[in-house]
Amino acid sequence: MGVWVAAYLMSAVAAHCVLGRLARAGTGVGRFLMVATPLGLALFVHAASRDGLGPTTVAAVVVYAFACELYVFLFTLVASSVSASLLMALAAGALTAREIGTLCDEVGMVRMRLERLVNGGLLQVAPAGYAPTRAARVMLTGFRMLRRFFRHA
């Protein structure tokens, strides 16, 4: 069944790769969930029809779910991590501090984040500027609770 888990995962990544080039609307995570969720259900049905509703089927689905989470973590890291963008910028060759400053320009960073937050449905463009959506307010409440739980300053 291990080979099948790998095959379903590769199909999800391949479908995400194609979908990302065909449809730019929505978020990368949303597009991945659109393809990975039905494939996960298909894997569950496949494993259950082969091995029954036992620990092997559960294991296959859990391994698939973890691999999907890891993939989402990695591509969101590529899209939004400062460290990842520095590493990718340096792949073309050594840079001076000034050149790094131009590549990862901080005004652009804020603008790009604002654009992503609008696309992700967390900010709306109000007449005078930006406003958080209801989803954003719920999320911020959640993060404030988490900050207290983790005891971040």
Added chain:
Amino acid sequence: MTVAAFCWAGVYLAFHFLLYALLLRRRQAFTWERTIFAYHLVGALGLAGALAAWIMVAPQPGNALIALGVVALQGIYSLSFLELWSLAEGSYSISILERVERDGSAATPERLSDLNRIGIRKREDRLDGLRRLRLVRPRGNRIELTGLGRVISGGLRLIGWLAAARTGA
């Protein structure tokens, strides 16, 4: 035994979380990223070691996938925990959202420009971090990737290409 493997893993993960929630999170050292990371890494390695021993004792077909499933369960728990920990600590996007919420409709791109300072600080912190991890090194007045940095950078570019991700933090 195979069903028991999942049950024991569930008990172990609940214990791992409760130990942190009830006791460890109150300690100063557990507010540091490297301690939290080590806490999860040690837990994962311990579980993987116990499962490797189980496979050697009971080498039956299907057990390897079940062991992998149990490790994946720990992976889902640890990755989710560490992501939430890190986002709650200081995500740039969360900082922007909090600022927009505070400013109300007055949150224009111009007024948010002071958030650029967070961006500059983050870039400097991250560059220092990459230097400490030996992924980049200075060469004259320039900064270049080390061998390991090149491998990781290549992996990130591949993932970015696969996901058609718009790069640039």
